[in-house]
Amino acid sequence: DTAVSQTPKYLVTQMGNDKSIKCEQNLGHDTMYWYKQDSKKFLKIMFSYNNKELIINETVPNRFSPKSPDKAHLNLHINSLELGDSAVYFCASSQGTSGSSEQFFGPGTRLTVL
């Protein structure tokens, strides 16, 4: 049973398109995250949600809009895709303030913008 799942695993699209990545966790965690890993493997936080509320937005362009319909899901919608958006996007979850600091990562979505 997958703890944190993401779809799709690969996404290839043209510049200017709009795309979404979905994330679900079945761990009962309170907090979910989106991280971006660039071609040099640098991992950077984009957003953090706690119980469906936005906690962190790390100076991400407003073309990126996270949506959390419930605390088990955190989706990422990207408008007007640019070449520089090509990266691997990881969803993660953690117990939040009440539990372990361990974060569980999804398998990642490799986005390629042509």
Next chain:
Amino acid sequence: GQSLEQPSEVTAVEGAIVQINCTYQTSGFYGLSWYQQHDGGAPTFLSYNALDGLEETGRFSSFLSRSDSYGYLLLQELQMKDSASYFCAVIKQAGTALIFGKGTTLSVSS
């Protein structure tokens, strides 16, 4: 600003011991975590230190000195499968996002 410094690459042979250092400078500090990532895979949690000292988990140990803003990951009895990238990451508050270092690529040869 905030920064985490770790070596970019380390090489070793099977059976050896390797230490990956991490120094950090962040506005706020709650704890230091270590994650492993194989090529094409997701980061997976290895260890976490909130207090000074050594934490041991099997072949892997992690150390933290808060006064020196320094930590390390010690990998013993290296195996080929340990070839991966290792990231130190600061957590500034409980339940918040990780601030990652740039990662150390460990190559283990026979």
